[in-house]
């Protein structure tokens with residue numbers, strides 16, 4: 001919230017009546033989801049009546065958890081409940097009124113985005129660009145509705161410098177309410193498409209309704225090449241408030257698109273003939289349209305062109321909702337089973353065009369739902385399809401059958417998804433490129449499931465969405481200016497370094513750290529451009545550090561001198577990091593070294609000190625808090641002494657994952673996030689807030705029924721006194737399945753049921769007791785994952801989650817998901 005509000009103030013804003021004995025209580029958090037309780041005493045719960053649940057039903061439980069203040073509908077009688085209540089006619093309207101009032105207190109620019117397609121992408125990308133120069137807040141996900149917008153406004157904090165809010169509507173009259181809350185200073189109208197036509201008499205009125213958002217905006221950015229959009233905008237707004245861009249001459253920004261082999265150049269010519277040129281990896285029409293809106297908005301908000309370019313260099317397509325999956329028999333699948341309208345189809349087909357060529361290009365698509373004038377839509381769809389030379393189109397649903405009449409080559413039709421599933425084999429897909437796109441209710445994921453390559457044996461599935469979730473969780477605990485270094489040492493805690501590093505680059509991590517130089521070199525070779533710190537560089541690897549721009553940690557006087565001499569003779573400057581030992585007693589300079597260190601710093605000016613850090617020995621142990629604090633205090637002192645001595649202020653950092661949670665006052669300039677990102681919260685305070693990012697899975701190779709008295713495995717350690725059934729799994733200690741899990745110490749999940757290890761874990765196999773489970777050969781087996789958390793498992797064999805994660809062998813295939 002941009003500022004705290006007192007209860008009487010809130011009651012006044014939403015025209016409610018307050019019953020309270022805590023008139024002075026300051027509210028600094030407002031929430032509507034009863035599962036999200038934190039800072040309960042200072043939170044206000046707004047009890048909305050949802051389709052599935054009624055907020056008032058959660059009030060007793062929330063009071064139990066310490067929540068003291070509620071907005072409730074008049075119809076609800078709070079008698080007997082001990083809390084503060086604001087009774088209102090309509091809690092939803094109250095929520096909107098509160099957010100509108102908070103918006104009024106934000107004096108920095110608010111960007112409002114609406115249009116038919118691309119809103120979320122424009123919002124995300126604009127956020128990425130503006131982050132190069134401002135502290136940005138934006139609507140989460142696609143929170144653009146009558147509830148999403150107020151929640152987005154509640155995200156705004158006093159320190160933010162620009163807010164980007166998205167507005168979406170589906171019928172007449174909705175935009176006015178959104179406009180009152182958002183009141184954008186700068187508007188972006190993305191485009192107009194066919195989605196939600198059914199809520200409006202015609203396209204013109206749809207545009208007019210959307211334009212309500214910009215009623216009081218100082219400026220409005222739009223593309224004047226969509227004739228109907230141009231007409232409506234020019235009719236409704238004075239010229240001096242408009243910023244038009246166009247691929248034709250004469251607009252405020254005339255755009256020239258030059259597609260080259262490796263990149264696209266976008267040249268903008270302004271009316272005064274000044275020009276800006278930007279380079280981007282984006283190529284398809286829709287993405288280029290989206291990024292053009294963003295670039296012009298960023299220029300308008302005063303972000304310098306080089307910063308915009310910097311942002312473009314790091315830009316990654318967000319939330320395209322398209323995933324590439326390996327299919328059976330060398331097919332490649334584009335999974336777009338999420339979003340289905342004409343705009344989406346265009347984007348997906350463009351995406352298809354960018355894939356490497358295969359034998360046939362095949363499209364599987366469903367009816368377009370919820371879109372008004374069917375005839376017009378299928379006419380337009382036909383045009384789009386004719387433009388993309390597809391070898392086969394498979395349509396599913398009643399309406400899509402009309403494509404048969406449009407003379408599209410090779411069209412197959414099925415009334416339902418089920419009927420297609422039955423016939424799927426007959427298409428003999430092989431080495432084909434398939435785009436599978438359908439409306440949600442058609443459940444096309446069933447088709448994807450059948451066509452997806454089954455990976456046999458043991459795999460480690462990494463969910464990149466969960467990684468994002470965990471990253472954002474820690475970001476929320478940090479001050480906005482605190483930088484994040486992510487530890488991707490040891491193959492990113494077993495998760496697979498290049499993919500995770502690439503994803504972190506997208507998420508906006510500031511630094512990476514690896515243990516050894518080779519790990520850094522591998523990342524550079526995979527195209528990772530973030531700065532990389534090397535914790536333990538060997539002397540002989542310094543030239544590799546130089547060549548690959550890796551930044552070594554220097555932890556002793558001898559090593560400082562060595563690196564200094566090396567760089568002096570090589571004649572090249574080098575960035576280094578200093579490790580201070582304040583109590584870990586592993587590597588690092590101690591207090592006694594300070595004077596010598598200062599001398600060395602002077603002696604070797606070509607070594608520039610990028611950062612100074614220390615490492616806490618027991619950040620996760622609450623009973624060692626005093627020790628940690630004394631480490632942090634020592635660090636503060638020692639680092640200040642060195643810093644005072646340097647031409648440029650280095651970054652200071654001390655906290656690891658546990659430290660971030662335990663010592664929020666010691667964030668310094670940066671933190672070093674490790675295990676938490678991978679889903680393990682070692683202090684135990686927030687375990688439920690993190691998501692497990694990986695699942696180690698395998699399948700059953702064989703099942704045996706054994707008679708009473710049988711033994712299982714080496715040394716006959718497993719025993720079945722009354723007989724039973726065992727399953728053999730293709731995973732052993734060489735894959736990282738710890739041998740200490742032998743003889744019932746470990747267990748796995750099969751068909752949701754726990755099954756213990758029987759006998760000794762072998763090198764490449766393990767046997768499991770499945771006497772009580774109806775298991776079959778080929779069944780999937782979960783080894784680690786959300787349902788088998790690592791912490792207790794590690795404890796059972798006397799180790800820590802770090803060890804289990806990092807031991808998963810590289811021979812285990814990693815598969816990455818992003819949905």
Ligand SMILES: *Cc1c(COP(=O)(O)O)cnc(C)c1O
Pocket residue numbers: 487535615655656657658672673674675676
């Ligand atoms: C590994 C490591 C970290 C990260 O620790 P976590 O407990 O995994 O968060 C931070 N700093 C240094 C120096 C490390 O070696």
